[in-house]
Amino acid sequence: MNTFLAVLRRDLRLALRRSGDLATVVLFFILTASLFPFGVGPDPNLLARMAPGIVWVTALLAVLLSLERIFLADYEDGSLELLRISPVSLELVVLAKITAHWLTTGLPLTTAAPILAILFNLPSEALPTLLLTLLIGTPTLSLVGAVGAALTLGARRGGVLIPLLVLPLNVPVLIFGTGAVDAAISGFPAQANLALLGAVGALMLFVGPVAAAAAVRQAVE
Template sequence: MRAFRALLKRDLGLGLRQGIDALVVVLFFLAAGALFPFALGPEPQLLARIAAGIVMSMAALASLLSLDRLFTADYEDGSLDGLALSPLSLELVALAKVATHWLMTGLPLLAAAPVLGLLLNLAPGQYPILLLSLVLVTPALSLLGALGAALTLGARRGGVLLAFLILPLFIPILILGMGAVSAAAEGQSALGALELLAALDLGLLALVPWAMATALRQVLR
């Protein structure tokens, strides 16, 4: 695990040196979400009703911004070949990349979500369940997004291909996240949707690193 921690530390250090990427993700999340009141009109009840869906959708789109560069730098400078030959398995290399993506994008989005909720007139009682839903939604977005990045590595216009490949897979996750918030807003239990999200996270955590490693091996051949 020492090699895993060293790789994670290296990737986080590189990400923090290019801190503008995380800032761009948060600014896009807030700016794109803030456009909805202008498009729909300043009706507080309408905005409050759809606020959770907007926050979830903007989180999914914002998470795509840095995915196409997740493996590109290591692939282009040959570091990925070195990682493939290192004692650390490619499955753990892939998992470190996922963790880096979540820490650099998912975590800032969690911090920015209450601000966007305030702009969208989200009911105060829905903030805890919204944040809890995002805690479970964002890791799934990072796992699926990283899988798409591995599958499209080296492809021409990989960013466009990545979006077409991954966005349909995001939809069930977003539906469950919005369902949890909607259930809480209607006075019902959100536990069922949250449990499904947690189970989905665990399933993706078990399967996605293996699938990513397989895709990376194909690229490196």
């Protein structure tokens, strides 16, 4: 637990030192989403109908933007290798790094989501559900994304590869996330979608760190 907290604290400190990156992700999220009205027209009903999908897709892309930084700096300066040969469990270290990544991307995105909800006329009774799906779903994006980030360490055109690996695996999160908000908009209970979203997250909580740690071991071997 101590190592977990130590790595978490270190990664958070590093991320906060470069808080420009953090702001970029949130700005990207809001900017990209606000392009949609120019593409599909300003009809409020249409935008309200599309809001859950737009928020979720842009959140997914924003998370993608920041995945490379989970491991890359540590890989390049050799600290990842030190972490690997140290006696602490690499899975735990990876989980700490994923947590740090979520705290600096998923969480800010969730707090920025109400702005988009207003811009897109999302019915106010659906807003809590939207925030709840982001709160449950974005950790899964970080967990899956970390696997992609670790796999592409040392790869040629690694940054371009990550989306190719990660996006198909994120389809369930997208479906259950938007499904819950859609249900809330039309006045149906959203529990089923939320439960499934949580189940996917719980599974990836096991698979993600194990696979990412395996990939890190390969990368620094």
